[in-house]
Amino acid sequence: MGRVQVSNKEEFPEMENSDFSDTQLIRHFRGVLVAVTTGDRENYDELVGYLHPSKKKLNPDEVALLVTTLKALSGTVAYIDPVHHESLLFAVSRISMWNFGTDVMDALLELIISLAASNGKYIDWCLEMLVKHFVPPFYLADSLKQENGIDKKNKVLSRVHSALKEIADLVPLAPLRLSPIVVQKMPSLFSNESEIVMYVENMLRLACGAIGEIVGSTMLPAVVDRMLELDVEIGWDGILLEDVKGIFEMELEEITEFADEDENFDMPPSELLNRKNLQGNVVVEKLDSLMVLTFLHLESCESSGRVALVFDILLTSFQRTVLNAYKSKFTQFVMFYACALDPEGCGVKFATALANMFVCDVNPPITRMSAVGYLASYMSRAKFLSAALVTSLLQSLVDWCHTYCKSHDFDMNPRAHQVFYSGCQAIMYTLCFRMRSLMDVPRLKLQLLNMSMEAIWKHKLCPLKVCLPTVVVEFLRQAKAAQLFMASESFLFNDMLESDLSKAFGGMDRLDMFFPFDPCLLKKSESYIRPHFVRWSNVRTTYDDDENDELSDCGSEVSDDDFVERNARDMIDDDMMVSVEHLDFNPDLNKMSITPKKSLKYGVETPLDRCVRMPARIRPSTSPESL
Template structure:
């Protein structure tokens, strides 16, 4: 029989189970049952019992069925997300942007209102296609980077951090975009902007926002060790302008100093940027602070009333708004210009421009005080804490970021096979930037160990900043005290600092004359003021200065005339020596027997004998140096029995009265001459908040002033000229010269105020105040 015949016996096989049907599509009709009719109570009871028993079975099995259903739904949803993203990216690459634009809008909270869970789903799905994000998809990457993620919930922040790490690992070309977002996020205004851009966000402080930014930056740094070279230009570009308010300056500087903690490669450049901004503000403070006290009496003296990091964003009040100077820049953009005659007067009859300038100087003083205080605090924390390798610990507001793999549901359908395991962030400690130490240490112990500790690294960075920035700025008053304070932390630091100054002033012939004169001024001012420079350090510096002066005089004696540039340095060194003598003359005496001293007089350092030649030489340094320094040196030298200089001073006064011009002028340019007579870098420190760091290491004039019993042998004629100035020797503050009832000679005018008030700088212009 044909096996393919329809009548074959093979077509009559009995099914394995179930009733036999003639056709597959015909379902058997249900048979009527009495239970379907009403009125049969016993059958109802049995049906109810059956349904309740089946319901109980369903209740027992429902959790298992529900979890399975949820997993299936989640898998299906993730597949939909991935399918949509893949097609959107592909269509965008082919020139169609409808779906791609919809995808971009998902990361705009104002354009699309969606829950945080949906946003996280988009971010996690995108983590699988980071390798497909080409240049044509830049708009999507920019939308993700610019989204206000710092103000969202912790789970979203964690997902965002994971995605950024994976994105930059696969596509490092987007590093500048991400780092630019972080650098801009360190600013004061960024928090309010992020809060405005976020559709739904609870109360949040700036500290939380900045913690999240720093945590993201540390995570990226652990993945890309070469990040610092790209980050630093962006940090410099976002530094607030000097006209911005105190909150803007302090917020950004605090964030920069925090970056130094976990990215030591940038410490040198970050400190340099902060110092540069401090100098820009410092040079605008060219009036005496006492002149601002009356105008500032009605204002609050506190720079910080409440830490802005702990204030809820949006609840800062009006303080941050009224303090801003962004809109007032035109009112005092040119502080050096004089007020015109046609200026309007205010209600008090004072020129409005003058009041504007006063307020501007007050704001600048507060800004500079704030910047230096933050920097001092950073140095203090660094040197007081035990150095540890930095590790990115998550902020309190963010759960620990262990960076687990994405949900395994993606494993079965991910077409790209992208690894989803992101490395746990761990920050190594790369070698710090090397700064060449000065080649002229003043003691043999000033050698750094082969394994340089963090304290020395920071000092070398600060010394390099001083050499290339601070030393070249003559009008700065306070910024240089950063190095003054830091040198007090280690005895070797003072030796290294002085060695560098001596090299710049006396040894290196390629250094410009103005810079050499400035370095000489730093030598005299530093040795005079620093308490931590001991007796041996003073004597070592004096020997170097005296040897230079003697060599210069010998050269003039041989050649008959000296080089003008060398003469400029000669006068600068002479003035530094005179200043050091006024403050440290006790350290220049030899330790002799007390009885022998009474009979033969005081014994001085052998090298100081050249000072007599210097004072009486044809170069006549007492005529060219600052009149305040010359007069005070003459007084101290005469009182302690070192030498008598009043004859030279009287001759110089007669020549000035006759209008005579010295045959040899010190400097080739008027600028060098002016700077020599006005630049004393470590004049009294009068900033209120940061001044606490200087008080304990700064030598006041009252500590070394001539006692009455030491001054009893002074000549009567000189006593009459100086009595009225000695009472001010113990006063604080920057000197303000005022006219007295008796006519003062120009050479002695302001003498008492200069050294007595711990400043030998001539009074600067009052700036119209």
């Protein structure tokens, strides 16, 4: 620091014409601080005044005085008392690095670090000071959009995170104190987008930084919880539901007006309109931005070999909050993307965890139903899951449902068997997407044919009459084309049609279930999900004839990299066959996006053809208890 000259005589008379060395200045400030304890506040109040500049824009001399005062205080931290020097600490807390250059930034951080290391009672105060700098004061937010804004942001935040690391080195317990402070200071749902996005950037930076091993288990779940809060704030009013008439008859020319230049035109008309309806919704835009930040964080973890560790944290968070949040629409795609980055590790672990939650009798019914709904949607939509894994999981679901049937040999009561019906619906929903690819592989076809499905569908519990009709009809249509059932086909089809259609699709007893990995409607987030996601419009069904297959091979129906275009045999390896005989399972279902193409195989449209036109999105149940 050298010798310091002070020339502002009017504002700082105590130090006018003074020429102090570092040691002399520190000694002088110590005396001032000690004098306060005896009632002498004259010099102390003047010292506090140095930290309370009278104007926002300081001249070079005033900046130099502020830097000198902060540096001198760093040498007197042992004499600072929270009771006698409260006004001094308050004055320091009002200084924002965002308002100054690097000299003031460094001097302020030196004082904060010295205080944190001097006495444990200042730890929380110092950490809060640093966390406060995660975002700029509101009146400076617009300035960050200017040319030098990014440079200012980098200078401030790099120093903040370095200071947090230094305090953690000096005070090993500091990171444990930091986590609750960061979560508590997190901007609310109603904060503007730039504020909450910048804050979350810093949270994720902490999670993957030097102290990430300690604070990481708190940061990512807190981010997910905030996204979930935003998610449930988004109403279904702007999203097209199954009872919207005529929407599927729109011509392509009418659809394109809603699409951006880079839009993916294989989206169903309803999805394009749904996305259009969500545009301009500030809550949607906040959620979309936070999800992209989280996706980038996961990519960083995958690059550094930490994705498995982070996934375990995510899975715990998912089970605690997202799983049973029946109004969640998009947050769950964080799990989907993490699995896509590591299919053989995280991808399999997620499916296995969902299966275990379903079969575990200790779990509440709603948890089990939620888990099997997630499992069915995940197996149907995840392009990266092997056919072997899907078949093994289906086998476990069928075995569980078959065992349930054998122990409940009496007439159906939908409300008493919700978990069972959820499992049945999960089987059918998955096969709507996967049946063709599984039947094309001899080994898997044999395994599928040997499953005890027919006994389940013909049981007195009558799952075909209770499960969601759009799922049941599509499943039976594909099962008939694939000759999945060796006997009593007519019973399965005719009985279902006569009873279900006459009862208005099951009435109040139907399972209006939730399939959480329906297409993501968030524009920025969807671009990350798209390469790993299976759309119904690209699924090759068992009733597609050779002419349709040829169209698909030409690219008019299915993109070249879609999972249904890949030879299913390429997805099978003897070593990849997964045995999940002893898994426990979990269900919950509520929405779906399947709109099967009109079959050319059957020629004339039948009642069955008419009822299998599945809407782009089925209305989610607003209350699982309605089941």
